[in-house]
Amino acid sequence: MEVVIAPAEELARLAAGAVEGLLRAKPDAVLGLATGSSPLAVYDELARRHKEGLSFARARAFMLDEYVGLPADHPERYRNVIEKEIASRVDFPPDAVQGPDGLAADLPAACAAYEEAIAGAGGVDLQILGIGTDGHIAFNEPGSSLASRTRIKTLTRQTREDNARFFGGSVEDVPRHCLTQGLATIMEARHLVLLATGRAKAEAVHQLVEGPVSAMWPATIMQLHPHATVLVDDAAASRLQ
């Protein structure tokens, strides 16, 4: 696992540079997209690079996770967030960006179909990740099986409190359930690029980099990945030895 400590703007450039390098070498690459605050500067940088000629016209992308039950037009539905923050700003082909269907009548079937779609696309080449203050990646909360696949999960109170800022500050408005790629699903991506900034992430980053691999800090499974890049600012790195 390579750990880079740098200012947030530099981290965004490094992550965008990894995506650009991949797309230039493999224009039909499969990207893995995260939501939340952490990747926003990366998406800004990718949108900027797209204006300078970086093309996503042959690429595809899979989202990490989705809330269960948010109406199709809800601005915080992750499908809509990804559309706004990156998909609509670059030239992905129509329907090239997929996410788990949090409105499916049969959620387990939707999860299985999502796994098949990722596998059918040949797997994810580069997965962008954030990390929760409780150490989750995607929505694999503490206690998630290290062998987990895409499934329904219950969000922890801590995650719902962390995400209340996207719902007008109301924890009660944050959905209780989500569909998320599993840890084993994520580990099959060929390159993992995790971004973390701010002191609130310091404990999770400490566990990720220096803790024992444990389902109680799910991101620690990244220690077993052959190509994992962890991009952190000084505050997020403040508990590293």
Ligand code: F6R
């Ligand atoms: C979002 C996701 C989550 C976030 C994490 C950090 O798709 O998978 O794991 O990456 O909750 O969120 P932010 O970046 O908002 O601190």
